[in-house]
Amino acid sequence: MKEFEYGIIGGGPAGYSSAMYLAKQGHSVVLFEKDKLGGTCLNRGCIPTKSFLHSSEIYSELVNAQEYGITAENIKFDFSKVIEKKDKTVEKIRRALELAVKNSGAITVYGEAKIIDSNLIQCGDETYKTEKILVATGAKPREIKGLEFDGEFILSSDDILSLKELPKSILIVGSGAIGIEWARILSNFGVEVVVVEMAEHLIPIADIEVSKRIERIFKQKKIKYYLNESIDKVENKTVILKSGDSLTPDCILVAAGRIPVCPENNGYEIIGDACGEIQLAHYAIQQAKYIATGIPYNKALIPSIIYGTPEIAWVGLREQDCDTTFTSKILPVTALGKAWCDDAIDGFIKLIVKDNKIYGAHIVSKEASSLIHIVLTAMQNNINADKLKEQCFAHPTYAEGIFDLLMQM
Numbered sequence: 001m002k003e004f005e006y007g008i009i010g011g012g013p014a015g016y017s018s019a020m021y022l023a024k025q026g027h028s029v030v031l032f033e034k035d036k037l038g039g040t041c042l043n044r045g046c047i048p049t050k051s052f053l054h055s056s057e058i059y060s061e062l063v064n065a066q067e068y069g070i071t072a073e074n075i076k077f078d079f080s081k082v083i084e085k086k087d088k089t090v091e092k093i094r095r096a097l098e099l100a101v102k103n104s105g106a107i108t109v110y111g112e113a114k115i116i117d118s119n120l121i122q123c124g125d126e127t128y129k130t131e132k133i134l135v136a137t138g139a140k141p142r143e144i145k146g147l148e149f150d151g152e153f154i155l156s157s158d159d160i161l162s163l164k165e166l167p168k169s170i171l172i173v174g175s176g177a178i179g180i181e182w183a184r185i186l187s188n189f190g191v192e193v194v195v196v197e198m199a200e201h202l203i204p205i206a207d208i209e210v211s212k213r214i215e216r217i218f219k220q221k222k223i224k225y226y227l228n229e230s231i232d233k234v235e236n237k238t239v240i241l242k243s244g245d246s247l248t249p250d251c252i253l254v255a256a257g258r259i260p261v262c263p264e265n266n267g268y269e270i271i272g273d274a275c276g277e278i279q280l281a282h283y284a285i286q287q288a289k290y291i292a293t294g295i296p297y298n299k300a301l302i303p304s305i306i307y308g309t310p311e312i313a314w315v316g317l318r319e320q321d322c323d324t325t326f327t328s329k330i331l332p333v334t335a336l337g338k339a340w341c342d343d344a345i346d347g348f349i350k351l352i353v354k355d356n357k358i359y360g361a362h363i364v365s366k367e368a369s370s371l372i373h374i375v376l377t378a379m380q381n382n383i384n385a386d387k388l389k390e391q392c393f394a395h396p397t398y399a400e401g402i403f404d405l406l407m408q409m
């Protein structure tokens with residue numbers, strides 16, 4: 001029987017990060033993965049979607065290139081090549097990851113692992129004795145009653161990655177990060193997109209002003225959406241909404257959240273998506289870091305990003321979480337020279353403050369995914385608004401929008 005200090009089940013961000021951090025500290029670690037290293041994030045989530053998004057944005061920019069004084073004719077895309085590019089990107093990252101895990105000293109075992117008891121894991125014909133077990137088995141797409149995945153007409157976020165060609169039209173159920181990102185990718189490629197959201201606004205988890213701005217942007221981009229709406233039934237590929245409207249999309253993407261996949265909790269440490277908390281790759285990595293090194297993290301300061309044009313990013317309190325003792329300050333990105341140069345003027349930077357302390361940041365802008373970290377650094381390190389003003393922000397940048405906003409306080 002092989003013996004290790006740590007047995008980690010699941011090779012996604014939670015599993016591979018903890019394996020590497022622990023192994024680098026000299027612990028003996030075995031990491032079990034039943035599919036491919038990198039988990040959902042690398043193989044079915046963060047990375048493939050961003051590769052598709054990038055291709056779709058290049059296409060969309062070229063289609064509109066004339067506005068920028070560039071003539072491009074006969075612009076087309078070959079979806080099989082878009083897939084090829086995505087696959088190559090994922091493979092390259094996976095190979096680098098496999099090497100990094102190996103170099104850390106952790107041993108990867110491919111196969112489905114089963115916990116036999118608190119110190120024993122079975123994988124294939126082999127039994128592994130471990131002092132500690134970490135469960136990092138991830139999550140899977142949530143099915144909705146009446147909209148069970150069939151891989152052809154009703155798709156999960158996994159199924160949509162296997163499409164060999166794009167549909168002409170799609171109905172997306174749910175406007176969380178996954179639904180919104182796919183709406184943007186597909187719309188860039190010219191697919192007719194309709195989003196159905198049961199809440200009052202798109203991206204119900206976001207600050208209300210962010211949701212409203214995205215609704216406006218979706219209207220401009222002719223991405224149709226229904227709010228306070230849900231699907232009553234699907235009959236012969238016709239979708240009947242609760243309101244009575246009927247739609248006939250080529251397919252449906254159900255993006256209604258993800259449910260943890262995890263063995264019965266018998267006191268094992270569960271990390272990442274499997275623990276059913278914040279289902280983001282960087283949260284999984286924070287948990288792994290904490291378990292392996294003791295470096296703490298603040299659960300209230302986990303940033304959220306939704307990619308596409310413009311990017312959406314936020315951290316901390318939202319407008320709807322705050323009473324009247326908080327103030328919100330907003331700067332439209334039209335105030336920024338860089339935004340005009342990039343023709344990216346639809347968006348804003350918003351800070352929520354009280355007594356000079358920053359409690360929340362909400363950004364709809366090009367580069368929002370990076371900008372949010374400036375405010376996050378301040379929030380994490382108790383740097384108040386006055387102190388942050390002392391920093392020099394370069395010009396012309398989007399970051400100087402944060403400075404401009406601070407100077408209004």
Ligand SMILES: Cc1cc2nc3c(=O)[nH]c(=O)nc-3n(C[C@H](O)[C@H](O)[C@H](O)COP(=O)(O)OP(=O)(O)OC[C@H]3O[C@@H](n4cnc5c(N)ncnc54)[C@H](O)[C@@H]3O)c2cc1C
Binds near residue numbers: 111114274283
């Ligand atoms: C379409 C999409 C886009 C996303 N985009 C983003 C994004 O931009 N940013 C972001 O932060 N997050 C994003 N996410 C979420 C992100 O992918 C997850 O939060 C992250 O992958 C969670 O990591 P994890 O290690 O907990 O689980 P996973 O990445 O799901 O890994 C779990 C692993 O465990 C393995 N496993 C399960 N059971 C066993 C077993 N018994 N034996 C062996 N192996 C097993 C699985 O095969 C899998 O590889 C996205 C998700 C999706 C679906």
